[in-house]
Amino acid sequence: MRTWKHVIVVLALLLAFPGLAGAIKESIYQPGELKPIDSELKVEVGDEAFDFTLPGIDGRDVSLSDYLGEKNVMISFIPAAWTPVCSDQWPGYNIARHFFDETDTVILGISTDNVPSIYAWVRAMGGLWFPVLSDFWPHGEVAEKFGILRSDGTAERATIMVDKEGVIRFVHVEDINRRPPLEMLVEAMQEMAEDR
Amino acid sequence: MKDRFMLSFASVLMFLAVFFISQAAWAIEDRIFPQVPIQAPEEDVYQNYLGIKGKESFLITDVKSDLVLVQLFSMYCPICQREAGDVNELYRMIHEEGLDDSIKVLALAPGNSAFEVSVFRERYDVPFPMFPDADFEWHKRLGEVGTPTFYAVSTRDGRVLGTHTGPFREGVEAYLKSVKELL
Numbered sequence: 468m469r470t471w472k473h474v475i476v477v478l479a480l481l482l483a484f485p486g487l488a489g490a491i492k493e494s495i496y497q498p499g500e501l502k503p504i505d506s507e508l509k510v511e512v513g514d515e516a517f518d519f520t521l522p523g524i525d526g527r528d529v530s531l532s533d534y535l536g537e538k539n540v541m542i543s544f545i546p547a548a549w550t551p552v553c554s555d556q557w558p559g560y561n562i563a564r565h566f567f568d569e570t571d572t573v574i575l576g577i578s579t580d581n582v583p584s585i586y587a588w589v590r591a592m593g594g595l596w597f598p599v600l601s602d603f604w605p606h607g608e609v610a611e612k613f614g615i616l617r618s619d620g621t622a623e624r625a626t627i628m629v630d631k632e633g634v635i636r637f638v639h640v641e642d643i644n645r646r647p648p649l650e651m652l653v654e655a656m657q658e659m660a661e662d663r
Numbered sequence: 664m665k666d667r668f669m670l671s672f673a674s675v676l677m678f679l680a681v682f683f684i685s686q687a688a689w690a691i692e693d694r695i696f697p698q699v700p701i702q703a704p705e706e707d708v709y710q711n712y713l714g715i716k717g718k719e720s721f722l723i724t725d726v727k728s729d730l731v732l733v734q735l736f737s738m739y740c741p742i743c744q745r746e747a748g749d750v751n752e753l754y755r756m757i758h759e760e761g762l763d764d765s766i767k768v769l770a771l772a773p774g775n776s777a778f779e780v781s782v783f784r785e786r787y788d789v790p791f792p793m794f795p796d797a798d799f800e801w802h803k804r805l806g807e808v809g810t811p812t813f814y815a816v817s818t819r820d821g822r823v824l825g826t827h828t829g830p831f832r833e834g835v836e837a838y839l840k841s842v843k844e845l846l
Contacts, residue, residue: 559739559779562786593741646739650778 494591496549503642506623509614512638516629519609521577521600524586529575529598531629539572539636539659540629541652544615544622546643548580548588552624556646557599558592566653567597570660572628575600579607579622615640626652630659689815689825689841696723696733696816696823697804701771701794709792713767724821728767729846733814735802736770736793738783740810742830747787750811752835754791760839765846770794773802773810815845 510516520530534540543560545553557576560567567574574597578585581603589599602609602622610616615623626647628637637655641647700720703710710716714727723731734750736743750768757766770793772780777795784793796802805814812828824845831838 555737555739555774558741558744559737559782561741562738562744563782593745646774648776648779649738649782650776653778 494549495551495554498547498550501643503644504623504640505617505619505643506615506640508638508640509612510627510635510638512635514635516627516633516635517612519612521602521609522582523598523600524582524589525598527598529600531575532633534573534629534631535633536631539570539631539656541567541572541574541656542577542625542627542629543574544577544610544613544625544627546578546617546621546624548578548584552644552646553578554588554592556624557589557595559646559649561593561596563649563653564596566649566656570656571631572656572659573597577602577609577622579603579610579616579620617643628655628659630662636662689827689845694823695821696814697801698722698724698821699801699804704792704794706792713769713792722821723816724818726767726769726818727764728818729765730767730824730842731816731818732766732768732842733816734768734770735773735805735808735810735812735814736783737772737775737810738779738786739775743783743811744787746811746830747783747789749831749835749838751787751789753831753839756835756839762843766842767791771796771801773799815842 516531518530518532520528523529531540531542543557545556547553560574576595576597576599578599579602582601585599585601589595607616607620607622610622613625613627615625617623624641624643624645624647626637626639626641627635630636636659639647639651700722702720703715703718710718713721715721715725718725723733754768757763757768768791770789770791772783772793773796775783775795776797780793780795783789802808809828811830812826814826815824816822817824
């Protein structure tokens with residue numbers, strides 16, 4: 468009887484395994500083509516960045532001011548977990564980490580999804596090296612202060628860079644249907660680092 | 664009685680396992696790979712590898728081999744990142760088995776700029792030519808498939824002999840064996 472159990476478990480695993488790698492792709496919701504930008508910026512380059520504190524998916528709260536005087540910060544808002552372009556954005560930063568290290572820059576990834584959803588999504592993508600934060604409640608409050616909260620409660624695909632003095636040095640709202648090009652972000656980080 | 668039930672259940676699972684594993688390598692296709700020119704790489708080493716020395720652009724059917732494995736990948740795709748070592752190993756095994764004249768490997772990167780492709784290439788030390796598809800032109804022509812996807816294309820007539828999406832589930836050696844069976 469035990470032998471049969473072993474045989475069945477092994478066969479079941481054999482069947483399940485080929486599907487695991489495709490699981491993340493099959494779980495992605497397809498929203499279709501969306502209005503490219505659906506908000507109005509409330510910040511610009513040269514502004515002093517307001518401080519905020521948000522819960523991270525590792526259970527710790529993170530504030531922008533934690534990095535004041537220590538690191539440049541690239542705040543990367545994505546519209547929603549489990550959607551196609553977002554799932555193909557942050558994992559790229561895993562293999563581009565040296566650009567961030569060379570320019571003394573950290574990433575704060577932010578979504579307006581709640582912590583459990585973001586946690587499951589980041590795990591399914593294989594993990595990320597930077598803090599990922601939830602701007603779920605009060606819903607989209609930080610995104611709204613930056614002027615990048617869309618009318619459906621998601622955030623724009625926006626990148627805001629804040630230098631070590633707490634000054635906004637780069638603001639870019641990408642068409643929600645596309646990824647911001649990596650070279651544009653690297654150039655902005657390098658300029659921010661060289662100006663120090 | 665219980666043993667007979669278990670035997671039947673195990674037999675069904677065995678059948679399904681064999682069926683799915685046999686399907687895992689290549690989906691058989693019968694269509695022509697888009698005959699659209701690709702800008703030739705600047706580097707001599709890639710021009711020589713592909714056998715397109717002196718050309719400004721080339722078609723897949725211009726590549727000097729019997730079969731071209733075209734990989735669609737993205738630097739942003741976690742599966743492509745995890746699989747990069749295996750694809751390099753596949754390239755190395757093709758070379759070591761003396762199959763360079765029969766099988767060539769190249770990659771197209773939908774939605775990736777030349778810079779983004781170079782980040783992936785340098786990170787994983789990729790030895791074969793990779794081409795950006797920044798505006799998703801190739802991606803659209805190929806039906807907006809997920810990454811990574813491999814196309815085995817015959818250079819004789821440009822026919823797609825098979826496609827395969829996802830990692831090399833049975834290992835690199837088994838994968839190369841399945842490629843050789845397409846020759």
